[in-house]
Structure formats: structure tokens, C-alpha cells
């Protein structure tokens with residue numbers, strides 16, 4: 001079944017940081033911020049086209065007074081597909097280019113730069129995940145792409161065509177966001193076909209519903225009402241509805257934020273499967289790095305209204321472009337640049353601190369080995385069995401702590417260290433990065 005077809009993806013980088021000198025118990029998880037229905041138009045922000053008054057309206061931009069008809073090309077393709085007995089969902093994912101995008105908000109304290117000169121291109125049929133700390137500008141960029149915000153400067157191009165002046169209803173979009181925004185009084189089938197009916201699309205609505213229910217793993221549920229569905233099922237309906245009008249671009253804002261981890265995982269795998277089957281260009285805002293790493297072809301890391309890095313998840317994970325990205329993506333240890341380990345590794349930096357990933361640490365136990373001689377001595381300070389991995393907290397003789405994480409199986413075969421045991425630690429200097437705390441602080445600049 002399409003919904004169950006899981007794609008294989010690179011290992012996920014856990015989102016956790018170990019702060020300088022902090023004990024295991026003192027570790028702070030990354031804040032997880034959830035926003036309900038953030039794609040709702042903010043009052044007085046629209047410039048063109050009818051004002052959308054609710055989340056449901058935002059999710060169904062086709063509710064304009066004079067809904068645009070399906071394009072002649074789309075209609076022709078649908079008719080051809082119907083005649084050939086093929087699926088009637090014909091999507092041409094757009095290449096979406098955002099150029100020199102700037103968005104300033106007028107606030108009581110002056111002008112606030114939420115997006116401050118952003119260039120990014122999303123290739124047709126790919127998934128781009130927008131990641132970054134709270135307030136870094138992710139949702140604002142999504143809304144600018146959608147036409148829900150008027151840019152201060154910059155352009156949005158769909159397949160090379162400048163759509164910056166187009167209203168939201170003229171951009172061929174599908175929306176999915178956390179609050180579901182389904183019409184509760186309508187059946188699942190009616191929710192799905194609401195858009196095509198409003199746009200007077202010349203399609204077989206029954207067939208479209210069947211195809212979309214199959215695509216989203218909801219076979220047999222077309223006659224139910226949203227309150228009779230689970231949260232995961234409702235979000236699948238939202239996806240089906242977003243795709244019903246053959247959008248060129250699907251925009252998702254924290255779509256799975258309210259769901260439990262197992263349902264989230266199933267939904268995101270389903271999302272990737274759908275996108276790859278039908279080829280719709282997709283942009284997703286998420287706080288969940290595991291989600292981004294699982295599904296995205298391209299990740300875009302935001303900080304304070306600017307893009308710090310964009311690339312494939314592998315590129316960003318392997319070669320972070322800045323201390324901010326290294327710190328934001330995955331586990332890191334923070335050490336003083338003058339610490340024993342850094343000096344022993346002959347890593348030189350003019351910055352006061354150094355980062356390294358737990359996964360780049362090598363631990364030797366035989367003090368007579370040549371490797372041990374080239375390493376810094378530490379003691380096992382604490383050990384935690386985390387299920388699939390074992391995490392050790394190692395303390396150097398200068399009092400500096402670091403994490404060392406090893407797969408449980410490897411730990412059993414190779415390490416199985418005792419608390420208090422002496423170990424010898426090395427990190428390739430090319431895997432270290434000097435930094436100053438001002439460079440990794442992603443807290444939003446308030447307006």
C-alpha cells in the first residue's frame with residue numbers, strides 16, 4: 001500500500017546539546033514550540049484579492065468570490081488521463097525561486113526585519129524543509145511564498161514566472177497545517193472535493209476522492225465526518241484536500257506537530273511517498289529535525305531572518321557551514337579552546353570555545369597503545385543506557401566534561417566501560433570548530 005511504502009533515509013541527528021560543564025541532569029531539551037494554524041492570514045497584511053477570514057479559508061484559498069477555473073492545460077490533461085483510465089491527479093510541481101526576499105513588519109517599537117534578504121530555490125517535485133529557532137522567519141517566508149504576506153522587497157517566481165503580485169488564490173497552492181482546518185459538517189469526501197467544486201474543475205469527483213483516499217491510506221473513510229476520525233486520519237484528509245486541485249506547490253506549516261511520535265513518523269513517511277508519486281513541489285516548516293532529515297531533499301537553516309545554510313540533509317549534517325548550524329543541527333560538545341582535549345589535538349582557533357560532535361569522538365582503553373599516547377586522558381563520570389545507544393559522560397583531568405555516544409551493540413562488543421574507568425580520548429581536529437557564544441545564539445530579536 002502506498003501509505004506504508006517507507007523510503008530509506010540517512011540516520012537522524014538527534015537534537016540535543018551538552019552545555020559546557022553541565023551535568024547530565026542539567027541538560028535542557030530544545031524548546032519545542034507549536035503554533036496552531038499559523039498560515040491564517042494575519043489581519044491587515046493582505047494586499048490583493050479577497051481577504052481570507054479563517055483557517056479554513058486559508059486552507060481552501062479557492063473560496064474567492066470568483067474562483068479561478070482550472071487552467072486549460074490542466075483540464076486537457078485530466079480529460080486525457082480520464083479517457084486513458086489513468087489516475088486523474090496530474091500535478092506539475094513548480095520550480096519555486098525566492099529572490100532577495102525581505103519582509104519588514106511595522107511594530108510599536110519600529111520596523112522589525114523578519115526576513116532579511118533570502119534567496120532559495122525549490123526544484124520541482126522536491127521537499128524543502130525550513131528549519132530554525134523560534135522567530136527566525138520560517139513561517140513568514142512560507143507566507144510570502146503563498147502570497148499571504150506582501151514582501152518589502154524581493155520576488156517569488158514559479159517556473160520563472162514572477163508571481164509576486166499574484167494573490168494567494170492565483171498561485172495553485174495546497175495548504176496543510178497543524179490545526180487540520182477541515183470543515184466539520186462535511187464528510188471526508190466533501191472536504192476533499194470542496195476545492196475542485198469551487199473551482200468548477202472538470203473532473204470526476206468520485207474518482208478523485210477514491211484516488212486521494214487510496215493515496216493517503218484512507219480507503220473506506222470517505223463517508224465519515226472529521227470528528228469521527230483520529231488526529232492522524234484528519235491530517236491525511238488535510239493532505240488529500242490540499243492535493244485535490246492539482247497544486248503546483250504544497251505548503252505545510254508544522255503539519256504533524258500535534259500528533260504522537262508514532263503517528264508523526266507514519267504521516268511523514270506517507271507525505272514523502274505521496275510527493276514522490278505525484279511530483280508536487282513541497283515546502284514544510286518544522287521544528288522537528290528528525291522529521292526534516294527523514295523527508296527532505298533540501299533543508300534550509302534559518303537564523304534571525306537569514307539563511308545560514310541550505311543543502312541536502314547529508315551536506316548540512318556532514319559539513320555545517322557555520323558554528324550556528326553545527327550547534328543547531330545534531331549533538332555537540334562545547335569545550336573551552338584552552339582545554340586539555342583541544343590542546344592535545346593541536347586544534348588552533350582564535351575563538352574562546354570549540355565544538356565537536358559526540359559521534360566524532362574516539363575512545364581508547366589501552367593506555368599503552370600509541371593511540372592513547374596521542375589522546376587526552378579522562379575518566380568515565382557517568383553512563384546512560386539510552387536504548388539503541390549508550391551515552392558516556394567523560395571528565396578530563398582539567399574538569400571539562402564531554403559526551404561520547406556509542407551504539408549499544410558496539411558498546412557491548414568493544415567498550416562496556418565502568419564509571420571511574422580511565423579512557424583516552426581523541427577527536428580529528430578537522431571535525432572541531434571554534435566558536436563564540438554570540439555566534440550560536442539563535443534567540444529571536446524582538447521587535
Ligand SMILES: Nc1ncnc2c1ncn2[C@@H]1O[C@H](COP(=O)(O)OP(=O)(O)OP(=O)(O)O)[C@@H](O)[C@H]1O
Pocket residue numbers: 033035042045105106107112113114132133134135136137138139140141444445446447
Ligand atoms: N504580523 C507581524 N507583525 C510583527 N511581527 C511579526 C509579524 N509576523 C511575524 N512577526 C515576527 O517576525 C519574526 C519571525 O516570525 P515567524 O513566525 O516567521 O518565525 P518562525 O521562525 O516561524 O517562528 P516559530 O518557529 O516560533 O513559528 C518573529 O519575531 C515574529 O514575532
